[in-house]
């Protein structure tokens with residue numbers, strides 16, 4: 001194969017081309033969001049149900065149950081954990097939390113713990129609650145005393161810091177709250193527990209550092225939030241409601257998410273926005289658009305309150321505090337100046353309800369465009385099917401398919417009409433439906449790399465792309481979708497082979513070159529920025545492929561090539577996390593040079609242009 005590279009760029013690579021799609025699918029609570037306690041506030045559970053206490057367990061005979069407190073800690077959190085310490089109790093009696101499939105105890109960290117308590121009946125008890133981090137077998141790694149008084153019959157929040165003495169290798173640990181025998185016979189109500197490790201950029205109520213750092217290393221330019229299906233609700237009533245996700249944690253009711261678990265909404269709209277700033281990316285924010293996953297579309301004459309909610313949501317992000325109550329709410333929460341926002345998505349995957357989207361889009365996009373003429377609105381039906389008014393300038397395309405499909409469709413966007421319509425490949429990934437694989441394989445990741453060469457060749461109309469889903473807790477029962485880009489457990493983060501494909505793609509303008517054979521197995525894309533020429537070569541075949549490049553100008557003879565390659569079925573997994581990682585080496589090139597691409601490989605040849 002001979003590839004002649006043009007000297008003149010045909011189009012810029014939009015700065016937004018590579019970003020991240022996020023929603024709470026095996027990934028927010030217990031994952032990116034740093035809160036370590038599961039079911040920390042008994043949100044959305046039914047008091048008395050066995051499940052109401054999930055992740056909590058009694059310690060040494062403590063008698064615990066979830067009650068609807070007669071004097072709830074807040075209207076958002078009606079439930080409390082009630083502990084009765086049996087009379088005659090001895091030893092440390094109370095309860096514990098197992099975390100999200102474990103708790104990482106790290107002696108270099110200071111943990112911040114807090115909870116609310118009250119005595120439902122006045123008691124003469126005055127003593128300490130002991131909070132601790134301990135192994136499943138009861139070895140104490142860290143503990144602290146919190147004074148507790150039986151005269152405290154109204155809610156009060158108390159705090160403690162925990163600094164473990166060691167870093168056990170096991171994450172099978174518990175956070176415990178216990179009392180000694182002096183508390184025997186007492187009944188105490190608890191609410192709104194919090195246990196945080198250090199967070200990314202030290203952000204309050206922030207993100208888990210190790211996961212955040214892996215995501216940051218991808219240098220994403222945007223972050224799509226809050227979904228995906230998790231925006232939509234199993235009913236209109238359980239949709240993602242922005243104003244339920246902001247303000248004091250004690251005022252956030254949480255919701256039954258769309259991935260079969262309760263969302264605390266501790267990772268809420270303001271946390272997302274600070275996260276985008278900390279990660280130097282812009283939010284691609286979705287607004288609920290009248291369709292819920294039970295298949296219901298609201299009739300047109302019921303949309304007005306939700307359009308107003310969308311206007312308020314956008315004003316919360318970018319509004320002037322003097323001009324909107326939502327923006328004033330943002331200011332009251334400590335953020336006077338607006339956040340940057342350009343793209344707003346109207347709904348998610350509305351191709352499943354495209355008939356009603358005709359009026360839902362008309363009313364949402366119509367009203368929001370009038371209210372925010374500076375924003376760009378993304379439609380979620382299939383392009384031009386149905387015809388929408390106002391004419392969308394952006395569409396969000398999603399595709400999940402086989403390795404072969406991705407390798408065979410790298411020209412997917414080449415034939416799209418250039419008619420001032422721009423495309424967001426908002427979700428794409430190889431899924432291994434037949435083998436139901438938990439982790440991407442090299443064959444799948446190289447298929448994705450082939451498809452991604454099409455993003456750059458068509459970056460005049462493809463303005464953004466993100467693999468989905470982004471994150472996955474690998475613990476049994478902790479995930480709802482496979483595969484995912486980055487995996488984690490309570491103490492580790494794992495980078496899939498597809499992560500490395502995402503990680504390698506960069507460039508600021510596209511240099512046209514000889515077109516690959518759309519039905520072939522070798523693909524390439526040449527991009528440059530001010531200092532470097534990046535030549536991506538994808539070989540989807542199981543044999544090596546020689547590619548001769550003819551560059552338009554002389555270049556330094558020494559270049560580097562970063563190669564991701566391996567057995568077609570190879571995956572990075574928790575037991576073998578670095579089975580396939582990219583290798584970088586020096587190569588000698590010239591204005592014309594031959595490159596032998598290994599079987600199943602992505603190669604990125606970087607040539608300095610200085």
Ligand SMILES: O=S(=O)(O)O[C@H]1C[C@H](O)[C@@H](O)[C@@H]1CO
Pocket residue numbers: 023227228229230348349398427468469481
């Ligand atoms: O069941 S699907 O509709 O395929 O779910 C997909 C599409 C949806 O937008 C996203 O939330 C999810 C996984 O990334």
